[in-house]
Amino acid sequence: MRKITYREALREALREEMRRDPTVFLLGEDIGRYWGGAFKVTEGLAEEFGDERVRDTPISESAIIGAAVGAAITGMRPVAEIMFGDLTALAVDQIANQAAKIRYMFGGQAKVPLVIRTPFGAGVNIAAHHSQSLEAWYMHVPGLYVAVPSTPYDAKGLLKTAIRNDNPVFFCEHKLLYPIEGEVPEEEYTVPLGVADVKREGEDVTVVATLYMVHKALEAAEKLETEGISVEVVDPRTLTPLDKQTIIKSVKKTGRLVVVSEDCKTAGVSAEIAAVVAEEAIDYLDAPIKRVAEPDTPIPFSPPLEQYVIPNEKSIIKAVREVV
Amino acid sequence: MYRKMFEIRSFEEKVFELYAQNMVPGTIHLYAGEEAVAVGVCSNLRKDDYITSTHRGHGHCIAKGADPKRIMAEILGKKTGYCKGKGGSMHIADFKVGMLGATAVVGAGIPIAMGAGLSIKLRGTDQVVACFFGEGASNQGTFHEGINMAAIWKLPVIFVCENNLYAMGTRQSRVMLIENIADRAASYGIPGVTVDGNDVLAVYEAAREAVERARRGEGPTLIECKTYRHKGHSRVDPAKYRPKEEVEEWLRKDPIKRLREKLLQTNVLAEEEIQRVEEEVSVEIEEAVKFAVESPYPAPEEALEDVYA
Numbered sequence: 001m002r003k004i005t006y007r008e009a010l011r012e013a014l015r016e017e018m019r020r021d022p023t024v025f026l027l028g029e030d031i032g033r034y035w036g037g038a039f040k041v042t043e044g045l046a047e048e049f050g051d052e053r054v055r056d057t058p059i060s061e062s063a064i065i066g067a068a069v070g071a072a073i074t075g076m077r078p079v080a081e082i083m084f085g086d087l088t089a090l091a092v093d094q095i096a097n098q099a100a101k102i103r104y105m106f107g108g109q110a111k112v113p114l115v116i117r118t119p120f121g122a123g124v125n126i127a128a129h130h131s132q133s134l135e136a137w138y139m140h141v142p143g144l145y146v147a148v149p150s151t152p153y154d155a156k157g158l159l160k161t162a163i164r165n166d167n168p169v170f171f172c173e174h175k176l177l178y179p180i181e182g183e184v185p186e187e188e189y190t191v192p193l194g195v196a197d198v199k200r201e202g203e204d205v206t207v208v209a210t211l212y213m214v215h216k217a218l219e220a221a222e223k224l225e226t227e228g229i230s231v232e233v234v235d236p237r238t239l240t241p242l243d244k245q246t247i248i249k250s251v252k253k254t255g256r257l258v259v260v261s262e263d264c265k266t267a268g269v270s271a272e273i274a275a276v277v278a279e280e281a282i283d284y285l286d287a288p289i290k291r292v293a294e295p296d297t298p299i300p301f302s303p304p305l306e307q308y309v310i311p312n313e314k315s316i317i318k319a320v321r322e323v324v
Numbered sequence: 325m326y327r328k329m330f331e332i333r334s335f336e337e338k339v340f341e342l343y344a345q346n347m348v349p350g351t352i353h354l355y356a357g358e359e360a361v362a363v364g365v366c367s368n369l370r371k372d373d374y375i376t377s378t379h380r381g382h383g384h385c386i387a388k389g390a391d392p393k394r395i396m397a398e399i400l401g402k403k404t405g406y407c408k409g410k411g412g413s414m415h416i417a418d419f420k421v422g423m424l425g426a427t428a429v430v431g432a433g434i435p436i437a438m439g440a441g442l443s444i445k446l447r448g449t450d451q452v453v454a455c456f457f458g459e460g461a462s463n464q465g466t467f468h469e470g471i472n473m474a475a476i477w478k479l480p481v482i483f484v485c486e487n488n489l490y491a492m493g494t495r496q497s498r499v500m501l502i503e504n505i506a507d508r509a510a511s512y513g514i515p516g517v518t519v520d521g522n523d524v525l526a527v528y529e530a531a532r533e534a535v536e537r538a539r540r541g542e543g544p545t546l547i548e549c550k551t552y553r554h555k556g557h558s559r560v561d562p563a564k565y566r567p568k569e570e571v572e573e574w575l576r577k578d579p580i581k582r583l584r585e586k587l588l589q590t591n592v593l594a595e596e597e598i599q600r601v602e603e604e605v606s607v608e609i610e611e612a613v614k615f616a617v618e619s620p621y622p623a624p625e626e627a628l629e630d631v632y633a
Contacts, residue, residue: 073440107409
């Protein structure tokens with residue numbers, strides 16, 4: 001099968017959906033013909049679809065999401081890009097109070113079919129305002145779906161699903177994933193929301209990981225195999241809805257759980273997944289649940305400081321060894 | 325227009341009465357005193373045009389053609405309400421008449437209205453959007469972001485600032501150094517006009533021009549309507565921060581009284597005709613109350629529905 005990058009996979013999804021459905025349009029800062037998006041995801045799309053449908057905006061995050069909300073409730077399918085995940089904080093009212101609540105508080109009268117794409121993640125030395133991972137904020141908002149694709153295949157399939165879905169989808173990308181290559185079929189496919197993917201099968205311990213951490217977990221699993229520890233890596237692919245069944249099924253098989261997530265440990269993604277397993281499958285656990293996450297600090301700048309806080313292969317291996 | 329204004333006033337008086345009888349859960353923000361704004365603007369709109377509204381939104385709903393029965397039922401938390409009891413007084417919407425909903429976050433409707441305008445432009449129709457908000461909202465960042473975007477893209481939006489002088493208890497002069505919100509339009513390169521918001525004909529004329537301009541694809545207008553709320557900010561507010569003379573002066577400028585006098589003086593309508601309209605409206609509002617009171621509450625577990633489509 002052909003291989004393309006995560007970035008190209010996202011671009012293909014946007015291009016195919018824009019060709020398929022004239023109500024799909026993109027808006028965001030510098031996504032158009034002059035720059036092609038800060039991470040070049042939208043490069044070339046303005047040339048094909050024009051400046052109206054690939055719309056450069058002023059630096060106004062709140063109004064970018066507000067524009068998407070207003071357009072979505074009146075028949076369009078906007079895909080808004082927020083240049084860095086940290087900057088979604090500028091638009092939280094529009095995301096959490098408006099996009100997510102409009103359908104509910106108006107008694108189901110409205111559909112809000114919009115996608116908010118944004119990159120999270122540390123590791124490129126751009127410090128506290130461009131590196132944080134805030135997926136858990138948005139998991140806490142009923143009315144939103146939250147996607148966290150880790151591979152080009154999942155990125156393309158989930159983005160197409162998100163665009164076609166009639167609800168607001170908060171679509172988390174990761175800066176370090178954009179250049180990663182993976183197999184993506186030429187033919188049409190989608191990936192459903194709420195279906196986890198077992199990225200590697202194993203017998204001794206379940207490692208649940210998301211986004212870039214899936215790759216770190218897979219590297220750790222390779223190493224651990226040489227020590228005779230068989231690791232199963234489960235990638236939820238979407239945090240809302242969360243595919244609890246696949247996670248629990250894996251825990252029932254292995255009896256051990258390590259959750260890896262590149263966000264602050266307190267009230268983070270790993271906390272929710274650990275709580276689900278503790279609540280619904282504690283009787284199957286042979287060891288305490290371990291969480292590998294970032295300490296509760298902002299992301300620092302200097303490379304040694306930054307590398308210290310991001311979970312990595314070594315911290316995952318250490319956690320796995322502690323439970324087996 | 326007189327009928328609509330009288331309808332809003334009668335509706336709000338009934339809400340106040342029901343509130344006093346402990347029949348309204350939560351809070352209420354009454355539109356009484358500001359009727360000329362909603363009616364003057366919405367009288368220029370077609371059914372397929374949109375509006376966005378605020379926490380003080382009952383008047384906007386009625387002016388845009390929503391059914392008072394279902395508005396009242398929503399205010400009482402009934403299943404037959406527009407939002408099946410999930411929204412209440414501050415969150416009424418009727419998408420069938422282009423009422424895109426009331427947001428209770430001050431200023432949050434401004435970017436949403438702009439987005440509806442963007443949708444109109446992309447779909448290539450000649451609809452317009454009227455976006456209502458108070459003078460307090462003009463201090464929010466969303467005001468700046470939303471109007472600027474509407475301006476640069478020439479979106480068909482009419483930004484209607486209902487300047488009732490007070491944001492809760494905060495008088496305008498304490499939070500901004502300008503007197504006219506419309507002056508802010510200059511920052512966005514769009515027309516800004518200030519009108520007597522208690523003169524429905526003045527509001528109508530200003531809105532007519534703005535709507536025509538928007539339909540021609542020439543972009544947004546900011547209309548500031550100077551008005552006054554007759555009651556306090558919300559249910560608990562006796563509005564002691566407002567000088568008695570000021571309240572009395574504004575009560576003399578009651579938009580409904582003024583229009584009534586004008587209609588009589590200019591012989592547009594005779595006293596009996598006006599009374600007949602008023603009686604018809606009173607009957608209609610009584611029916612709305614009856615419908616709302618007699619409607620059932622939603623089943624508790626309906627709280628779990630409508631989160632996702």
